[in-house]
Every structure is written in structure tokens, then in C-alpha cells.
Amino acid sequence: MSVRVRYAPSPTGLQHIGGVRTALFNYFFAKAQGGKFLLRVEDTDRERYSDESLDDLYQTLKWLNIEWDEGPVVGGEYGPYIQSERFDLYQKYAKMLVEKDMAYYCYCTPERLEKVREEQKAKKSSTQGYDRHCSHLTKEEVAEYEKQGIKPVIRLRVPTEGKTTFHDVLMGDITRKNKDISPDPILLKSDGFPTYHLANVVDDHLMGITHIMRAQEWIPSGPLHVILYKAFGWEPPIYCHLPMVMGKDGQKLSKRHGSTSVRDFREKGYLPEALMNYVTLVGWSFDDKSEFFTKEELEKVFDINKIHKAPGVFDYKKLDWFNGQYIRKLSDQELKEKVLPYLVKEGFVDKEITKEQDKILNDLIPCVKPRLKVLSDIVDLSRFLFVEPEIAPKEMFVAKKMDLKSSTEALIKAYAVLKEGLDNNIDFEEIENSISDIANAMEVKVNGVFTPLRVALTSSTVSLPMQDTVNLLGKEECYKRIERAIEMLKGEL
């Protein structure tokens, strides 16, 4: 039997790391097995639905270069692949269960349900959830509710005796006593839309899904879904519950841990290849040494049996490291193209890049490449080139074991040497040697001289190599900035 899996997100928010990891696992599993990967939009929650979320879903998958074999846009014989467009279908199946008396209409108001829950909580009762108030209504009672105009929901009859087991590829058999399963969950809401349980089971069956790979938070509803499959007389698919992605504190990854939406990562300048590589490595590994995987490799090599059971912590620093590695693999031309939007956005470079700007970039890119963790780092690293920075506060000019006076003195001397050297086209290495000589003469570390020079030129203690900085800036601009700094420092003495 050919593998058919699906990613079935709910467009109620931006695509996040956890969701994308699920998508990736499904996708790689399908590819490695020569099966099909479907995308299904579960937009049954009309309260929380948003167009932006749907759009973000498509954009995210596109950015990651994940294509679905069947789904919205692409289509396929089992579609439509958007649940709101299959509205009638769920009605039909829900009513089918009512006819078989495996489900029933319930007229309880949300207020009553809330009250029931509160009472259970107050009594610390071990019985939880719906009290099955409507499970055996008489015809008269139903007529009365209908007369009041209450729109009913449809609930599944969950057996109170016995137990239900389902098999999970990773966990093995998972068994739950039926009495512990959420009593009579809602299948069809009063607005006529199905809940996750119904829609998911119906669609997975109708679409011929063979393996359900979803997050472990769904384990508790596994038995419930099996009961549903059986109620319909269908064979449940194979389950594989994926370990969850956690934050540093071991809780489910959420905004308070940092960025969680793929859009955030994209905007900060993470490369899709790097994110994909890292994300598939939380909860899965190939062996004890392989770290770098291309999408194509994963499509061949992904093995469902190597997925972990235990939840994994999302390590932002390791992602940074991966991203840096991937940036360094880029050619200068590729990096230039990727970095350009950030420079344009900052106003450093014109949208229609000028010849001059292009030339600056060509020189800048190689210097900057080993220094980028994310593409947006380019902004701070190159600011000094494109705008005249605020003159740095005087403390920044002072290196370790130096004071303001000696730093100023060093800068003045270095300036003289630099100017003389540059004006006479002397080799930069020699200029640097002469600057070192200044340090020696002053009996201070070389750093004590280079730091004020660097800060004068870039207003930063961290920057590109001195030679590159000077070259990129041009000597006139260098002189101007150094003079400006000396002026300021003298005033502070």
C-alpha cells in the first residue's frame, strides 16, 4: 500500500516551528517512501480563522520549498482540501452516526456546561467533562428544546465500559479505559461545522491517509478517534505521534521563549535551508555524526523509526550556528542578493542599486560573510559605510588599560601615520606596522591604538578588518571622521 500522509494545520495563527516540524516530517516520510504528501486546511474554527493565517501557511511552505502532491490550489481527486468547502459532508456523516444511535443531539447551553465543569472542579470529582445530560432525551423533551429554538450539537456516544487501544509506531500500544475518555465529545457544533475529531477522521479516511503523523499532544484523543473509526466501520490508519518542541524551560514552545513563527525567522534573515536542517534535527537524527542535510538528502534518508519519543528543546543558538554555516556556503553573489533587501529597507542602498553602491557591496560582502549569523546582521555591520554615524561616546575610544588622554594621543599619532601612508600609497601592512610602533613607543598594547582608530571610523568597537574598513570608506572620509573624533576627544580632556 502506497503511503499517503498529510499536514493538516488550522489557519488560526502564523505557522510556527512546531507545526512546520510536523509538516517536514510528514513530507520527508512521504518522499522517502515514494508516497504522497497532502495539504489539508482545517478551517472549522470560524471564530479564530483568519485570511492572513491561510496566506502565511502558503507563504511558509513556499519559502521552505515544500510542495504538496494534493491540496488546495494543486487539487486532486479527493478534494476539496479545505474543510470549510466540505461542510455538507460532515453533516452527512454526523447524522449517519445519529441514525445508528452512536451519536445524539444535545441541547445543553454553553452556560450549563460551564456550570457543570465548575461543580466538578469544586467537588474535585474524578469524573470529568460532559455529564451526558442529553444522552437519552424523550421525544417530548426534544420537541420542547426545538420549540425554544435551541440549535443542538451532535455528540458521540463513548462507551462507559471496556477499553480502547491504538497502535503507535513510536510508542507501541496505547490503551485507555473508555470511562477515562472524554465523555461524549461534540462532533458537530451548533453552527453546523464539525469539530476537529469528526472532520479529521472523516477526511483522513476519505482521503486514504495511511499514516497520521501529528504532535504528541494528540495522544490522549487517539482512542477517541479509534472509536470514531469503528463507529463508521472504518479501519484506523497507522499512528505516529511526534515529540513536541519545547522552550528552554521545558514548556511547550511559545512566544515568551522568543520567535516561534517561521515568518519571524524569515524576516530576521534565517535561510530556509538552515531552518529546515535544524528543525528536522529536533526529534530526529540520522546517525551519530551527520549534521548537515539538504532537502534532497532528507527526502531519501528520512526514517520514521529514528524519530524520538522524548520532547526536544528548541535551541536558538544552535539554529544561529547552522544559519552561519549556511551563509558561509553561499557564493558572494548569492549572499549579495539575499542581503540586499535589508540594505534597501534601511535606506542604505537605493532600490535601483547604483553602480557605485554595487561596487561597494562587492567589496563589502566577502568581509562580512564570516561575520553574519543572520542576514539582518548586515545592517549593523555596514551602517558606518552608508551613513555618517553619531560620534561614539568618549568611553568607547578607551581600550583596556588605557585612559582618555593616552587614547587621544594614540589616535593623533595614528592619524598622522595613516594619512602619511595613504597619501603616499604605502603598503597597508607597513602602515599597520608603523601603527604598532606607536604602541610600542607609548608602551601600550597595540589594541590601545587600534581601538580609538576603529571607533573613530565606525563608531563601533566591533568592525571589519582595519584595511577593509579604510578601503571601503575611502581615505578622505576616514580623515574627516578621525579629525572629528580628535576634536571631540580634545574637548573632553
Next chain:
RNA sequence: GUCUCCUUCGUCUAGUGGUUAGGACACCGGGUUUUCAUCCCGGCAACACGAGUUCGACUCUCGUAGGAGAUGCCA
């Protein structure tokens, strides 16, 4: 509270009865770079605990503890 799942360095992980328990990130040190990075070298650091089973347990079994998830007309 109840139910279910999970447990190897700080983090991601390799490991399926006999290993000096391996790698990567992070961190710390050193070298290259007269800054910062990159790159190279080195170091730190783990089998949650307790009982079994066994000649022998990180590996098997059972408990305990800890963690997580579920308990919605959200998915």
C-alpha cells in the same frame, strides 16, 4: 484532581547486555586574525533514583521521583 506519555553531558543526540559512554551546539582555555568574527586545537560535562533479572546492566522488568501533554461548541 484524573488519565496518558516521556527520562543519556546545560541543549540536540549516538548507543539495543560486556564501550575509556561517541559527536554537535553552548560554555571555558589556546593558536591564527594586530579588534570582532571565521578557521584550527584542547577542556569541561551525562546514563533521574531504588529494587530486581543476569556472570555482567545505560541497555530487560517493576516501582519511585521529576517533567510534559490532555481533560473546550480550539485545533
